[in-house]
Amino acid sequence: MSGCWSASGAQLPIDARGFIAGSAAASGLDRSRPAWFARAPGRLDLLGGIADYSGSLCLEWPLAEAACAAVQLADDGLVTACSHAPGPLRQLSLPVAMVDDAEALRQATAAEDRIWARYLLGPLAMLAEQRQVRWPGARIVLDSQVPEGAGVSSSAAVGVACLVAAAAAAGLALDGGAIAHLAQRSEHRVAGAPCGIMDQCTVAFGRAGELLRLRCQPDVVEGHLPLPPGIAAWGIDSGQRHAVSGADYGAVRTACAMGAVLLAHHAGARLTSAGSGRLIIEHAPWGEYLVNLPPSRLDSSLLPEHLRGADFLTTYGGVADGLARIDPDRDYAVRAATAHPIHEHHRVRLAAELLSRPRLGSEAAALLGELLFQSHASYGACGLGASGPDALVSAVRAAIANGAPLIGAKITGGGSGGTVAVLGCDDPASAQAVSAIAADYRQRTGVGGRVFADSSPGAIAVGARQLTWKD
Numbered sequence: 189m190s191g192c193w194s195a196s197g198a199q200l201p202i203d204a205r206g207f208i209a210g211s212a213a214a215s216g217l218d219r220s221r222p223a224w225f226a227r228a229p230g231r232l233d234l235l236g237g238i239a240d241y242s243g244s245l246c247l248e249w250p251l252a253e254a255a256c257a258a259v260q261l262a263d264d265g266l267v268t269a270c271s272h273a274p275g276p277l278r279q280l281s282l283p284v285a286m287v288d289d290a291e292a293l294r295q296a297t298a299a300e301d302r303i304w305a306r307y308l309l310g311p312l313a314m315l316a317e318q319r320q321v322r323w324p325g326a327r328i329v330l331d332s333q334v335p336e337g338a339g340v341s342s343s344a345a346v347g348v349a350c351l352v353a354a355a356a357a358a359g360l361a362l363d364g365g366a367i368a369h370l371a372q373r374s375e376h377r378v379a380g381a382p383c384g385i386m387d388q389c390t391v392a393f394g395r396a397g398e399l400l401r402l403r404c405q406p407d408v409v410e411g412h413l414p415l416p417p418g419i420a421a422w423g424i425d426s427g428q429r430h431a432v433s434g435a436d437y438g439a440v441r442t443a444c445a446m447g448a449v450l451l452a453h454h455a456g457a458r459l460t461s462a463g464s465g466r467l468i469i470e471h472a473p474w475g476e477y478l479v480n481l482p483p484s485r486l487d488s489s490l491l492p493e494h495l496r497g498a499d500f501l502t503t504y505g506g507v508a509d510g511l512a513r514i515d516p517d518r519d520y521a522v523r524a525a526t527a528h529p530i531h532e533h534h535r536v537r538l539a540a541e542l543l544s545r546p547r548l549g550s551e552a553a554a555l556l557g558e559l560l561f562q563s564h565a566s567y568g569a570c571g572l573g574a575s576g577p578d579a580l581v582s583a584v585r586a587a588i589a590n591g592a593p594l595i596g597a598k599i600t601g602g603g604s605g606g607t608v609a610v611l612g613c614d615d616p617a618s619a620q621a622v623s624a625i626a627a628d629y630r631q632r633t634g635v636g637g638r639v640f641a642d643s644s645p646g647a648i649a650v651g652a653r654q655l656t657w658k659d
Contacts, residue, residue, distance in 0.1 A: 207256035223260035226352035230334035240384030242529035243477025250394030252642035255332035262325030310378035311351035337429035339606020344387035356652035394646030420614035426576030427636025428605030445509035447526025465506035479533035557596025572603030
């Protein structure tokens with residue numbers, strides 16, 4: 189008997205329609221029950237990046253590539269995850285008791301061939317833990333065109349899509365802030381990634397063709413900023429894999445947390461132990477968020493260039509950031525990691541003002557490009573640079589010197605590989621220059637070279653859609 193799944197509401201993006209007709213139809217969902225669909229895009233981090241956990245302003249571009257998910261309730265006491273993401277078909281079934289408990293889920297998916305399931309099932313665990321949802325059983329189907337490890341928020345896209353679909357299946361109406369925070373908490377508690385809120389907010393609140401202006405204090409959406417006429421954005425994948433759960437990202441976050449304690453101590457702020465290696469900082473000049481300290485008031489001489497974890501713990505006992513983990517035997521680049529978010533916040537504010545102009549003149553474009561190049565250099569100083577993104581940024585510099593109508597470029601997101609963001613004129617010459625840089629890079633390295641060029645709406649704009657089977 190032929191038939192198909194049909195979605196409620198307005199017409200969906202073409203990739204969503206393809207998912208419903210393909211992956212959802214082929215995944216063994218019960219045709220006698222409704223299912224719920226959601227979609228969340230990847231993102232291109234123009235500026236802000238790793239400064240989000242310090243409260244920075246961020247400018248984020250939702251990509252055309254997206255994750256699509258469908259969730260259907262069941263009565264068999266099992267939660268089954270099925271991923272059609274690029275690569276072999278993956279499937280895992282677990283008792284609901286393991287999904288109702290975040291730590292049990294984390295342990296059940298600790299094997300290397302099960303880690304993928306954390307990103308699909310973690311949102312269900314968060315709904316159980318934070319919204320008291322009791323799953324009788326469920327089926328969750330995923331397909332994602334957001335490449336993993338490319339630094340374009342593949343994990344946030346998957347997490348938000350699964351969370352929106354699962355919440356709808358459970359009968360919950362969640363606002364965008366709740367969606368972003370629950371998806372972030374899933375990454376923290378289940379995936380073990382100490383990420384900020386930037387990615388989840390972008391893939392939830394994003395609008396097609398506009399930058400999300402997000403102040404991460406903790407999640408203030410200041411608005412949506414169209415690029416000035418004649419300006420375009422691209423991403424070029426370096427092919428060097430990146431992971432927010434990796435050691436470099438976590439070490440930089442920890443080094444920044446250590447630096448905040450040192451600056452607070454020298455400023456006469458009150459430091460109180462909260463136990464378990466945690467401090468409470470009160471009366472710091474920057475308030476709750478380090479980026480509120482103006483760059484002109486940062487005395488870098490108060491920060492050691494490097495500091496061993498054991499030496500810091502001996503003196504201070506811990507940090508205020510609950511996601512920072514101090515390794516006593518590790519050497520931390522405290523000065524660069526602490527300075528980065530303070531200066532990055534300033535760079536993003538300046539860039540936002542430039543991009544808010546009705547037209548971006550040549551002088552303003554040059555200033556904007558320098559802000560991107562400065563941000564890239566600061567990533568490297570923190571220890572989050574990588575040879576692939578460095579080569580791509582250098583290629584953009586060279587192209588500009590040779591007359592290409594490009595503006596600037598920088599490494600994105602958590603750094604240590606992944607994708608480079610490029611700004612340029614919205615014309616064929618710029619698009620050709622970007623394509624040439626990407627093609628030359630791939631020819632020389634044998635990896636990467638994928639160009640991200642288009643945009644699409646975030647999960648809230650698309651909404652959760654009910655799927656019913658139509659014969």
